[in-house]
Amino acid sequence: MVKTPSEIRLRKGSRCLRVSFPDDEVFDLPFEYLRVYSPSAEVKGHGPGQEVLQTGKENVAITRLEPVGHYAIRLVFDDGHDSGLYTWQYLYELGSEQAARWSDYLDRLTAAGYARPSANDG
Numbered sequence: 001m002v003k004t005p006s007e008i009r010l011r012k013g014s015r016c017l018r019v020s021f022p023d024d025e026v027f028d029l030p031f032e033y034l035r036v037y038s039p040s041a042e043v044k045g046h047g048p049g050q051e052v053l054q055t056g057k058e059n060v061a062i063t064r065l066e067p068v069g070h071y072a073i074r075l076v077f078d079d080g081h082d083s084g085l086y087t088w089q090y091l092y093e094l095g096s097e098q099a100a101r102w103s104d105y106l107d108r109l110t111a112a113g114y115a116r117p118s119a120n121d122g
Contacts, residue, residue: 002071002087003023003089003092004022005019005020005088006021008091010065011028012062014028015031016028016029017031017034017062017065029091029095032059034094035077038075038084039084039087039090040081040083041083055112057079058116060077060078062077063077063078072085072088074086
């Protein structure tokens with residue numbers, strides 16, 4: 001069953017999107033994390049193994065969010081990216097799997113030889 005958020009709040013000061021669910025689960029998802037795990041084809045590719053590693057997104061900001069029906073939001077980033085639809089299910093997955101996904105992302109950056117500057121530590 002898909003969980004529907006009870007509240008979504010853009011927190012520009014802390015550079016997080018706060019997503020609250022009715023069962024008292026609350027996730028603070030950093031802008032960078034949301035950008036590098038965008039569900040768009042530009043990031044995910046068109047199939048398994050076609051993912052595109054996103055680099056240089058440490059200081060990306062979300063300029064606005066737009067509701068999409070009763071099932072998703074579109075996040076508009078200040079780097080021009082706006083093509084991913086974040087469904088309620090995907091937002092929940094990003095929140096519940098945040099530690100593992102962030103660790104995986106940092107490992108992939110290291111493997112690619114990308115030296116991530118100190119920024120929001122996710």
